Amino acid sequence: MNSGMDRAWDGVIAPPIEGRLSKPRSTGITMVLDKGLGVTALHDLLETAADWVDFWKFTFGTSVMYPRTVLEAKVRLLHKHGVFACPGGTLFEVAWMQQRYDAYLNRLMQLGFGAIEISDGTYPLSLAERQEAIRKAKSLGLKVLSEVGKKDPGDSQPSSVLYDLLRSDFEAGVDYVIVEGRESGKGVGIYDAKGEIIEEDLGVLSQDPQCVERILWEAPLKSQQVALIKRFGCNVNLGNIPTEDLIALEALRTGLRGDTLRDVVRKRVAK
Amino acid sequence: MNSGMDRAWDGVIAPPIEGRLSKPRSTGITMVLDKGLGVTALHDLLETAADWVDFWKFTFGTSVMYPRTVLEAKVRLLHKHGVFACPGGTLFEVAWMQQRYDAYLNRLMQLGFGAIEISDGTYPLSLAERQEAIRKAKSLGLKVLSEVGKKDPGDSQPSSVLYDLLRSDFEAGVDYVIVEGRESGKGVGIYDAKGEIIEEDLGVLSQDPQCVERILWEAPLKSQQVALIKRFGCNVNLGNIPTEDLIALEALRTGLRGDTLRDVVRKRVAK
Amino acid sequence: MNSGMDRAWDGVIAPPIEGRLSKPRSTGITMVLDKGLGVTALHDLLETAADWVDFWKFTFGTSVMYPRTVLEAKVRLLHKHGVFACPGGTLFEVAWMQQRYDAYLNRLMQLGFGAIEISDGTYPLSLAERQEAIRKAKSLGLKVLSEVGKKDPGDSQPSSVLYDLLRSDFEAGVDYVIVEGRESGKGVGIYDAKGEIIEEDLGVLSQDPQCVERILWEAPLKSQQVALIKRFGCNVNLGNIPTEDLIALEALRTGLRGDTLRDVVRKRVAK
Numbered sequence: 001m002n003s004g005m006d007r008a009w010d011g012v013i014a015p016p017i018e019g020r021l022s023k024p025r026s027t028g029i030t031m032v033l034d035k036g037l038g039v040t041a042l043h044d045l046l047e048t049a050a051d052w053v054d055f056w057k058f059t060f061g062t063s064v065m066y067p068r069t070v071l072e073a074k075v076r077l078l079h080k081h082g083v084f085a086c087p088g089g090t091l092f093e094v095a096w097m098q099q100r101y102d103a104y105l106n107r108l109m110q111l112g113f114g115a116i117e118i119s120d121g122t123y124p125l126s127l128a129e130r131q132e133a134i135r136k137a138k139s140l141g142l143k144v145l146s147e148v149g150k151k152d153p154g155d156s157q158p159s160s161v162l163y164d165l166l167r168s169d170f171e172a173g174v175d176y177v178i179v180e181g182r183e184s185g186k187g188v189g190i191y192d193a194k195g196e197i198i199e200e201d202l203g204v205l206s207q208d209p210q211c212v213e214r215i216l217w218e219a220p221l222k223s224q225q226v227a228l229i230k231r232f233g234c235n236v237n238l239g240n241i242p243t244e245d246l247i248a249l250e251a252l253r254t255g256l257r258g259d260t261l262r263d264v265v266r267k268r269v270a271k
Numbered sequence: 272m273n274s275g276m277d278r279a280w281d282g283v284i285a286p287p288i289e290g291r292l293s294k295p296r297s298t299g300i301t302m303v304l305d306k307g308l309g310v311t312a313l314h315d316l317l318e319t320a321a322d323w324v325d326f327w328k329f330t331f332g333t334s335v336m337y338p339r340t341v342l343e344a345k346v347r348l349l350h351k352h353g354v355f356a357c358p359g360g361t362l363f364e365v366a367w368m369q370q371r372y373d374a375y376l377n378r379l380m381q382l383g384f385g386a387i388e389i390s391d392g393t394y395p396l397s398l399a400e401r402q403e404a405i406r407k408a409k410s411l412g413l414k415v416l417s418e419v420g421k422k423d424p425g426d427s428q429p430s431s432v433l434y435d436l437l438r439s440d441f442e443a444g445v446d447y448v449i450v451e452g453r454e455s456g457k458g459v460g461i462y463d464a465k466g467e468i469i470e471e472d473l474g475v476l477s478q479d480p481q482c483v484e485r486i487l488w489e490a491p492l493k494s495q496q497v498a499l500i501k502r503f504g505c506n507v508n509l510g511n512i513p514t515e516d517l518i519a520l521e522a523l524r525t526g527l528r529g530d531t532l533r534d535v536v537r538k539r540v541a542k
Numbered sequence: 543m544n545s546g547m548d549r550a551w552d553g554v555i556a557p558p559i560e561g562r563l564s565k566p567r568s569t570g571i572t573m574v575l576d577k578g579l580g581v582t583a584l585h586d587l588l589e590t591a592a593d594w595v596d597f598w599k600f601t602f603g604t605s606v607m608y609p610r611t612v613l614e615a616k617v618r619l620l621h622k623h624g625v626f627a628c629p630g631g632t633l634f635e636v637a638w639m640q641q642r643y644d645a646y647l648n649r650l651m652q653l654g655f656g657a658i659e660i661s662d663g664t665y666p667l668s669l670a671e672r673q674e675a676i677r678k679a680k681s682l683g684l685k686v687l688s689e690v691g692k693k694d695p696g697d698s699q700p701s702s703v704l705y706d707l708l709r710s711d712f713e714a715g716v717d718y719v720i721v722e723g724r725e726s727g728k729g730v731g732i733y734d735a736k737g738e739i740i741e742e743d744l745g746v747l748s749q750d751p752q753c754v755e756r757i758l759w760e761a762p763l764k765s766q767q768v769a770l771i772k773r774f775g776c777n778v779n780l781g782n783i784p785t786e787d788l789i790a791l792e793a794l795r796t797g798l799r800g801d802t803l804r805d806v807v808r809k810r811v812a813k
Contacts, residue, residue, distance in 0.1 A: 008342040036789030038586030044309030061798025071550040122800040151800035247307030256332025258393040258422035279613040315580030518578030527603025529664040529693035
C-alpha cells in the first residue's frame with residue numbers, strides 16, 4: 001500500500017480493501033486540481049501525502065499568474081516527490097489558438113513540467129492538429145494526457161464520438177485519456193446536471209477493459225469517486241481531486257471511509 | 272471569552288452574545304473535522320485559533336495514510352495547545368471488525384492521542400461489545416466520545432432508538448455522545464436531504480436537558496450551526512466543523528456574524 | 543497585466559482578454575473574504591498572488607478572535623504587498639450599536655487597517671448616522687467602502703432604494719459601494735435563491751455607467767464572477783472572493799479559463 005515509509009497504524013490496521021498499488025504505478029493514478037497553492041502549502045501537503053498523488057495539474061491558465069520563481073519552486077518540489085507537474089489543458093488550447101505551440105513546449109520543458117494535457121474543451125482542434133500536438137509532445141519525452149469532452153454543455157458531443165476520439169488518442173500514443181469533468185463535476189462529460197453518473201455514457205466510454213486502465217476520470221465530487229471506485233476497483237484513475245481531498249480519497253480507495261467500507265462489511269456479515 | 276491572551280479588539284468590542292465559556296470547558300465544545308492538514312498548516316491555524324477548538328478529529332481512516340512522524344508531530348502540536356487529538360470512528364470500527372481493538376488502543380496511546388471515538392456507523396456492534404469498548408478506553412484515561420447514528424440512509428434508525436443508546440452510553444461512562452452528521456450534513460442523523468433539521472428527531476434526542484450538555488452535534492453546515500446555537504445557546508457542543516470555519520463558528524457563537532447578531536439587534540430595537 | 547514581475551509564461555502566452563489593469567488600480571478591484579487564514583498561509587498566498595488582490599476583508603467579526611500579535615502580523619504583511627486590510631462590516635455595526643465608533647476607529651488605525659466597511663446589513667442606521675460614520679472615517683484617511691443590502695432575506699429592500707443609498711454614499715465621499723452578496727451568494731442582493739443574477743435588480747443598480755466603476759459586487763460563486771465579467775468587462779470590481787479562488791478569478795478575468803475564453807474563441811471562429 002505504500003512506498004516503504006513508516007505509517008502510523010502499520011501492524012495494527014490492514015486496509016479493508018486490498019490491492020491498492022503503490023508508486024510508481026501505471027494504473028490507480030490520482031491527479032490533483034490545484035487552483036494556486038503557495039510553495040509552503042505544497043511542501044506541507046507533499047510531506048503528508050506525496051505517496052497518494054501521481055499528477056499535479058496547475059488548472060486551466062492559473063500558471064500564467066505565478067511569479068516564475070514561485071512556479072519553478074513548486075515544480076521542483078513535485079519532481080522531488082515523484083509527482084508529474086502538468087499545466088491545464090486550457091493553457092494548451094490558448095497556446096495553440098495563438099499559434100505558439102512550439103514556444104509553449106519549449107517553455108514547458110524549461111519550467112520543468114513533466115506532463116502536458118492536450119484538449120479541445122473550448123478551442124476546436126482538427127484530428128490532424130490533435131495528432132500533431134500529441135506527436136510533438138511525445139517526442140520530447142513528456143507524459144501526454146489528452147482529454148475528451150467539451151467544457152460548455154452547449155458544445156457537448158455524443159459519448160460514441162468521445163469514444164472514437166479516445167481510441168484514436170491511444171493509437172497516437174498518449175499515456176492517459178482524461179474524461180472531462182471540470183471543477184464542478186456537473187452537467188459535463190459522464191455527469192448530469194446534479195453530478196450523477198449517466199450510466200449509458202459511462203458504459204460507452206468504458207466498453208474496452210484494456211482502455212479503462214488508462215482512462216482518467218475527472219471526479220471532483222465524493223459521490224463520483226465512490227461510484228467509480230465501486231465500478232472499477234480501488235485502482236481506478238481519478239482526476240480533478242481537490243488538494244484538500246487527497247488523503248480522504250485514499251481512504252475511500254482502501255475502504256477506510258464508510259462509503260466504501262460498507263460493501264466490505266456487508267460481505268463479511270453475509271458470510 | 273478567552274484564555275487571558277491579548278486580543279485585537281479588547282476594550283473596544285464586547286461580544287453581543289455573552290456567556291461564552293473559555294477553555295478548558297466541559298460544555299461549549301468545538302470539534303474539528305480534519306481531512307489531512309499538514310504540520311505547518313496545523314501550527315499556523317492553532318497559533319490563531321487554539322482557544323476555539325477542544326477536540327481534533329483525524330476523520331474516518333485518514334490517519335492511516337500519514338507518515339508516522341507527521342502524525343506524531345500533529346498530535347504533539349495539538350497537545351501543546353490543549354486540544355484532544357482523536358482518530359475517526361470509522362477507524363475504530365475497522366479495528367473492531369479486524370479483532371484488533373487491544374492493539375488499536377495500544378498504538379493510539381503510543382501515538383499520543385488523548386481521545387477515542389466509538390461508533391457503529393458502518394460496522395454493527397452489539398450493546399455488550401459497545402460497552403466493552405467504552406470500558407476499555409475509559410480504563411486507559413482516554414476521553415471517550417461515542418457516536419449514535421448510521422452513515423448510510425438505508426441503515427437509519429428511529430430517533431427513539433438512538434436516544435436509548437445515548438442514555439446507555441452515558442451510563443457506561445462516555446464523556447460525550449456524538450450525533451452523526453457526516454461531512455456533508457445531509458440525509459443523516461437529525462438532518463433531512465437538504466441538510467435542514469428534522470425538529471421531531473432533534474426533540475427526541477434533546478429531551479433531557481442534562482444530557483444536552485454532553486451531546487455533541489455534528490453540524491458541518493453554517494445553517495445547522497446557527498440553528499443549534501439559537502436553540503441551545505452559545506455553548507452548544509458542535510462537531511465536524513471544517514478547519515477553515517473554526518473562527519467563523521466562534522463569531523457565530525458570540526453574535527459577531529449577522530446570522531446570530533440579528534436576534535440581539537431585534538431585542539434591542541424592540542426595547 | 544502585471545507589476546513588472548517575471549511571470550512563468552511571459553513571451554509565450556498573451557492573455558486572450560486584453561486590457562486587464564495592473565496595481566495600483568482604481569477599477570478592476572478584487573476583494574478577498576478571509577475567514578481566518580494563519581500568518582504563514584497568508585504569506586504563502588501573497589507570495590504567489592499579491593498582484594491579484596486589492597482589498598482584504600477579515601470577514602464579519604472574525605478579527606475579534608485573533609490574538610493581537612497575529613492580527614498585526616497579518617495586517618503588516620498585507621500592507622507590505624500593497625493590499626488594504628479591512629475589518630468586516632458586521633464589526634462596524636456592532637461597534638456602532640455599542641456606541642463605540644470612535645474607539646473602533648482609533649483601534650482600527652492602531653492595528654494598521656487601511657480600509658473600513660460601513661454597512662447596515664443587520665443593525666439599522668439612519669441616513670444621518672451613515673453619513674457621519676463615513677465622514678469620520680474619511681477624515682482619518684481611510685479607504686471607505688460602504689455596503690448596500692441586508693443580510694437576511696426577511697429584511698430585503700427594493701433595488702431602487704439600494705440605488706438611492708448608493709448614490710447618496712458616493713456623494714458622501716465613499717471610495718466604493720459594495721453590493722451585499724454574503725459568503726453564500728444566494729437569496730441576497732442581486733442574487734436569487736439559486737445564486738443566479740436577478741437581471742432587473744442588476745439593471746437598476748448599474749444604471750449609471752460612471753457609478754459602475756466604483757461598485758464592488760460581492761460574487762462568491764464562479765457563475766456570478768463569470769456573468770459579471772461578461773457584463774462589465776475584465777475590470778469589474780468583485781468582492782467576497784474565497785482566498786483559494788484568487789488566482790482562478792484572475793484567469794477568468796483574462797480569458798485563461800474556459801468560461802470566459804469561450805467568447806473569445808467564438809469571435810475568432812466567426813471571422
